[in-house]
Amino acid sequence: MQISFKVKDNQIFKIRFLTDGCASTAVTMSVTNMVCEVILEFGTEEQKRRYITLITSGTYPAGAFGLTEPGGGSDPAGMQTTAVQDGDHFILNGRKIFITSAEYAGVVIVWAVTDEESPKGEGISAFLVEQGTPGYTVGEDESKMGQKGSSTNELIFEDCHIPKENLLGGLHDGFRIPLMELAGGSIRIGSMSVGFWGGRPWSMASPMPRSGASLLNPLLNFRPSSG
Numbered sequence: 001m002q003i004s005f006k007v008k009d010n011q012i013f014k015i016r017f018l019t020d021g022c023a024s025t026a027v028t029m030s031v032t033n034m035v036c037e038v039i040l041e042f043g044t045e046e047q048k049r050r051y052i053t054l055i056t057s058g059t060y061p062a063g064a065f066g067l068t069e070p071g072g073g074s075d076p077a078g079m080q081t082t083a084v085q086d087g088d089h090f091i092l093n094g095r096k097i098f099i100t101s102a103e104y105a106g107v108v109i110v111w112a113v114t115d116e117e118s119p120k121g122e123g124i125s126a127f128l129v130e131q132g133t134p135g136y137t138v139g140e141d142e143s144k145m146g147q148k149g150s151s152t153n154e155l156i157f158e159d160c161h162i163p164k165e166n167l168l169g170g171l172h173d174g175f176r177i178p179l180m181e182l183a184g185g186s187i188r189i190g191s192m193s194v195g196f197w198g199g200r201p202w203s204m205a206s207p208m209p210r211s212g213a214s215l216l217n218p219l220l221n222f223r224p225s226s227g
């Protein structure tokens with residue numbers, strides 16, 4: 001399986017700077033951007049027209065990315081959520097956890113096993129699930145140590161009927177989407193970590209002695225000329 005990803009340089013720059021001001025805003029923007037990127041890359045023309053318009057106009061304040069499950073986020077291929085086709089719908093059952101912005105998101109991309117006979121990591125499909133769909137419940141915001149302006153929720157799907165038009169990408173071919181997107185997502189989260197500190201590591205180091213026995217000297221020698 002070939003995986004490629006794109007992250008625009010200016011997006012990294014913006015996330016870094018936004019994080020310096022407000023990490024919650026930065027993570028909300030970052031995840032919503034991921035959702036739009038995925039829809040633009042894999043969506044049908046109708047899905048692009050509907051969801052990109054709703055998100056970018058602010059009608060939907062955010063988008064959400066529903067991959068992680070209670071069984072362990074490091075191993076998303078082991079997901080337990082299922083979607084069974086029934087006529088012109090898929091019936092979704094399962095749970096997701098730690099989903100950024102879910103309580104505000106007008107749409108969440110949800111991954112589910114659609115072919116239980118397939119080897120692990122295959123037979124998975126992606127769906128666009130709209131807020132308010134019967135059988136879809138968003139749990140309480142997790143109480144986190146930080147980023148309290150960003151909600152992190154559980155999603156519960158109980159016989160949730162999703163129209164087949166809301167399948168995103170190919171049937172049983174959805175797992176390459178998070179693999180592709182999360183490579184870029186890790187860079188975004190990395191740039192948030194840099195942004196948390198802004199220019200502070202260097203401004204903290206600068207007043208320290210630049211000569212003599214200071215252990216910081218070797219570090220200061222690596223100070224970049226800009227940024």
Ligand SMILES: Cc1cc2nc3c(=O)[nH]c(=O)nc-3n(C[C@H](O)[C@H](O)[C@H](O)COP(=O)(O)OP(=O)(O)OC[C@H]3O[C@@H](n4cnc5c(N)ncnc54)[C@H](O)[C@@H]3O)c2cc1C
Binds near residue numbers: 064070074098
């Ligand atoms: C604030 C926040 C926002 C999030 N937002 C989203 C979101 O919007 N959408 C989404 O889908 N997910 C989201 N997540 C989930 C995130 O992607 C997961 O937390 C992450 O993938 C790790 O999964 P986990 O927490 O289940 O930890 P686990 O997978 O249980 O791992 C726990 C620890 O064990 C280690 N570990 C795991 N497996 C192994 C192994 N085989 N060998 C050695 N060590 C191992 C891990 O490195 C880690 O240190 C969010 C999480 C947080 C905290």
